[in-house]
Amino acid sequence: FLNGRIDLSQAEAVMDLIRAKTDRAMGVAIRQMDGNLSRLIRNLRQEILDALAQVEVNIDYPEYDDVEEMTQRMLLEKTELVRASVEQLLQTASQGKILREGLATAIIGRPNVGKSSLLNQLIQEEKAIVTDIAGTTRDIIEEYVNVRGVPLRLIDTAGIRETEDIVEKIGVERSRKALADADFILLVLNQNEELTVEDEALFEAAAGHNYVVVLNKTDLETKLDIDRVRELAGENPIVATSLVNDEGLEALEEAIKALFFAGDIDAGDATYVSNVRHIALLHQALEALNGVTTGIQLGMPVDIVQIDMTRAWDLLGEITGDSVQDELLDQLFNQFCLGK
Numbered sequence: 197f198l199n200g201r202i203d204l205s206q207a208e209a210v211m212d213l214i215r216a217k218t219d220r221a222m223g224v225a226i227r228q229m230d231g232n233l234s235r236l237i238r239n240l241r242q243e244i245l246d247a248l249a250q251v252e253v254n255i256d257y258p259e260y261d262d263v264e265e266m267t268q269r270m271l272l273e274k275t276e277l278v279r280a281s282v283e284q285l286l287q288t289a290s291q292g293k294i295l296r297e298g299l300a301t302a303i304i305g306r307p308n309v310g311k312s313s314l315l316n317q318l319i320q321e322e323k324a325i326v327t328d329i330a331g332t333t334r335d336i337i338e339e340y341v342n343v344r345g346v347p348l349r350l351i352d353t354a355g356i357r358e359t360e361d362i363v364e365k366i367g368v369e370r371s372r373k374a375l376a377d378a379d380f381i382l383l384v385l386n387q388n389e390e391l392t393v394e395d396e397a398l399f400e401a402a403a404g405h406n407y408v409v410v411l412n413k414t415d416l417e418t419k420l421d422i423d424r425v426r427e428l429a430g431e432n433p434i435v436a437t438s439l440v441n442d443e444g445l446e447a448l449e450e451a452i453k454a455l456f457f458a459g460d461i462d463a464g465d466a467t468y469v470s471n472v473r474h475i476a477l478l479h480q481a482l483e484a485l486n487g488v489t490t491g492i493q494l495g496m497p498v499d500i501v502q503i504d505m506t507r508a509w510d511l512l513g514e515i516t517g518d519s520v521q522d523e524l525l526d527q528l529f530n531q532f533c534l535g536k
């Protein structure tokens with residue numbers, strides 16, 4: 197990067213490649229390393245630069261009487277063009293981010309239903325403590341797992357219930373937050389117990405998210421009203437498991453895969469934006485471009501509008517590292533040295 201052989205987004209892609217958790221994430225990183233994103237950004241910056249240059253020419257050598265109007269129309273057109281591309285890129289962001297960081301998957305449920313057992317089974321490791329004491333998990337436990345090509349960032353949470361225990365209370369708060377931030381939810385129920393109001397509340401909390409219902413403890417007698425669960429779950433898949441006996445995991449993995457690869461999140465040839473830094477810059481650039489459009493519509497002088505246009509150019513340049521502060525570079529490259 198320092199010798200100008202690759203740009204910043206390509207250097208960042210090297211980091212992504214090292215950290216890639218699935219083949220698809222690797223594909224996205226490799227394409228970015230090849231310079232897919234760089235080329236796109238460079239073209240957009242060129243468009244902006246052309247527009248800015250044209251503005252100067254029009255102002256310095258007005259060929260027509262209506263130069264002001266001409267300039268504004270040209271600026272509007274260019275801005276629209278660039279904005280459409282930026283928006284398109286941003287549309288890939290949520291998927292790109294998932295491919296890179298994994299779906300934030302919250303395992304939620306009442307105490308003792310088997311949430312930590314589920315985490316352990318999925319990662320094939322005794323990572324979370326499992327006991328028959330309700331309220332065992334008090335803090336968030338995170339672990340990556342690749343479920344049939346779907347990258348999940350599993351988040352085991354404290355069982356949600358009303359509690360007076362101060363540590364557990366904090367845990368429950370964190371669970372609620374994890375739930376709110378989740379891309380995907382595994383809602384665990386103990387089918388050996390009747391459905392409680394807390395269980396019903398979980399369905400409400402999960403509404404609006406993608407989720408799979410896990411009916412655990414099928415080795416024990418069924419006391420749960422399955423029809424009611426079906427009603428609550430609606431379109432969301434329901435899978436029965438006996439986690440102590442290693443049963444039902446295949447079906448669960450299949451359900452997860454079907455949910456996310458139904459249309460297939462194929463990395464294909466598309467350019468994905470997956471890096472939060474890039475996503476933030478694109479959002480800011482979009483704002484600046486919107487500023488150009490509104491400025492023109494409000495009849496602001498061209499030199500004011502130019503400021504927003506130049507800002508968009510700068511912001512896009514930060515993605516490729518063309519316009520970037522040294523401190524930021526230090527910070528980014530330090531990430532290469534952070535152990536694994």
Ligand SMILES: Nc1nc2c(ncn2[C@@H]2O[C@H](COP(=O)(O)OP(=O)(O)OP(=O)(O)O)[C@@H](O)[C@H]2O)c(=O)[nH]1
Nearest residue numbers: 307308309310311312313331332333355413438439
């Ligand atoms: N019979 C039976 N017991 C199970 C099953 N899955 C988990 N358990 C038991 O249920 C108890 C609670 O399991 P955990 O995985 O700790 O439950 P949890 O939901 O994480 O509980 P908290 O962390 O307290 O919220 C343990 O004793 C497990 O061995 C199952 O499929 N069948």
Ligand SMILES: [Mg+2]
Nearest residue numbers: 311312332333
């Ligand atoms: Mg637990």
